[in-house]
Amino acid sequence: MGMNSVQKLNRLSPGMSSEEVQAIHENWEGFVPYYVVFNKDPRTLESWYADEEEYQRSQARMAETLKPLLEGPAGGGAAAPAGPNDPDLQRWITGNYYSFSSSAVVSAASERSFVLCADGRFRITGEFSASSADWGAASQGGGTGRWTISGDRGSGTITLTYGNGTTKSVRYQVDSQAEQTMFFDQVKFAYAGVANCG
Numbered sequence: 001m002g003m004n005s006v007q008k009l010n011r012l013s014p015g016m017s018s019e020e021v022q023a024i025h026e027n028w029e030g031f032v033p034y035y036v037v038f039n040k041d042p043r044t045l046e047s048w049y050a051d052e053e054e055y056q057r058s059q060a061r062m063a064e065t066l067k068p069l070l071e072g073p074a075g076g077g078a079a080a081p082a083g084p085n086d087p088d089l090q091r092w093i094t095g096n097y098y099s100f101s102s103s104a105v106v107s108a109a110s111e112r113s114f115v116l117c118a119d120g121r122f123r124i125t126g127e128f129s130a131s132s133a134d135w136g137a138a139s140q141g142g143g144t145g146r147w148t149i150s151g152d153r154g155s156g157t158i159t160l161t162y163g164n165g166t167t168k169s170v171r172y173q174v175d176s177q178a179e180q181t182m183f184f185d186q187v188k189f190a191y192a193g194v195a196n197c198g
Contacts, residue, residue, distance in 0.1 A: 016045040085148035092153060093172070094118045096196060097182060097189035114184060117197035122147040122160060158184075 018038055037046045094116045102109040108130035115123040125142040145162040155173040162168075175181040180191035 012045065014045055014047070018043050018045075020045075084150045086150055089149050089151065089153070089156070090116075090120070090147075091118060093149060093158075094195050096192045096194065097184070098192040099187055099189040101187075112187070112189070113192075114189060115195045115197065116147060116158075117195050119197065120146050120148070121197060123197075124160075 038044060039046050097114040097116070099112040099114075100109070108128075110126070110128045112126045113124070117123075121144065123142070123144045125140075127138070127140050129138040143160075143162050145160055147161070148159045149172075150156050150159075151172070153174065155171070158170045158172055160168045160170060170185050171183075173183045175183050175188055182189050182191065
């Protein structure tokens, strides 16, 4: 049946036709999957139930998929970068990268910015929000530090070093040179111009 908010269930009653149930379904909103059981002949509504476990699983999947990319501890940029570095590759990939994703199934969106400065600094910001008629949630994250890179102009690894010394490896892969899109840890970003590193 798709997704539904609990208050709409009061409109269901045994014996309804599949067309009547479908008409109600089209106006349902929410995040909990509901399943309905029809009699075979005549095709009328017999029972319905919510799958709370599937709801919890889908919420966990959504949170994992849409949480701000490259979460890391906040801190200054004083720490020295870790790992090998290719200065030519570093100059090539510098810039401001932007990603936005939303869900067609639920009211949720994620926005991310990843700035790679030519002087070896980086800045990450991310926002996530989700809402329904009954609830809403939002979070923000990000961090700054220094970065190094190894690989080639197709793919490789960027090593982020936060101000407190914590490091994180990020896999990058060019998606489309014509469209200037890049994958960072399997999330697509678009080149959004020269890095603002002032």
